Amino acid sequence: MSDLPDELRNVLRDRADDAPATPAPDPSLVRRVRRRQAVRMTLAVGGATCAVAGVVAVTAVAVRPAPTAVSPVSPAVPTTAPPLTDDRYEFCTGQPMTDVAVTVHPTELKFAYGCYRAVAGPLRLSFTNSTKVAHNVVVHDPADVAFAKTETIRAAGTAKAGYDSIDLGTLKSGDYSLTCDVHPQMHAQLVVR
């Protein structure tokens, strides 16, 4: 073969015609793209927020070492907590509840707390969303199987007036998790003991 590059060029152009035809845009395409974008932006904003909070905290400590200088920007427990042990349970937010009251962070895409703890037995979950963004709560058992979910609601003024309540049945001890269907990056733990 005397001129391999030319021959290769011809072969590639011929073969390119065999490539599958492009299907029409899937109706879910835009939704999938926007969801990826939203996750990417949220992660970027979260990273920037952490960086700013870190700088603020370091500056505050350097300038005013008194304890009153510290002003936390977000709840102390991170939303994405590592797998819980009983040690972690001790640091879980709030008192053990017989009913679980979940709220949404007022300014960020996350639940107000990264961890809720409850007493084993019959439980109800009440969900209050005072933001303009639609959220719901999906409850997953320790095997990560979703078994209950609230309505998708937003702030007062909508049909559900920002509140929904569901019966979780009788829960055994275990580490359950809470997520939001609308914003998969929202995650919290429900520790039942």
Place this chain on the structure above:
Amino acid sequence: VTATAVADGGRAGLLASPARVTELYRAHLPGATRLAYLLTGDRAAAEDVAQDAFLRAASRLGALRDDAAFGGYLHKAVLNAVRNRARRQRLERRHAQPPPPTYAELPDVATRDRLWTALLRLPHRQRAALVLRFYLDLSEADTADRLGCRPGTVKSAVARGLAALRTELSPDPEVPDE
């Protein structure tokens, strides 16, 4: 930019508009599919790779000021997706299948088919360099940019790829009669 703005109605200005996504899809996906097909030699895989690469590239539209740059960005996403797929396949082959037949075992096919078969057998970087250089007619610098390497690396990959193709296509040395 706040997370809330991303999640509520304010995101209209931050996220790609449906019309922009659809327009980019129509303009760039056919080319991406052809590129993926030339790199994989597999129609089904090409569709999957191109769709996945488009989603990845489109999710970064917010950082892209000029839609003209989207094509190059999509090419990189396709190349990465194909490379990852090749790695997975290599692992699977290592554990599950015998090695592909050598050229001598293949039936005698037309030269162009032999060239195509030989091309698909090249290592990913050599194949990608040849496709970018001879199908998309990119310069060495542009090819290096897409592949994330230096122009010198492209030059050697192309030279080695062509040499390998020549070797594959050269007639077998005649066996002397007894």
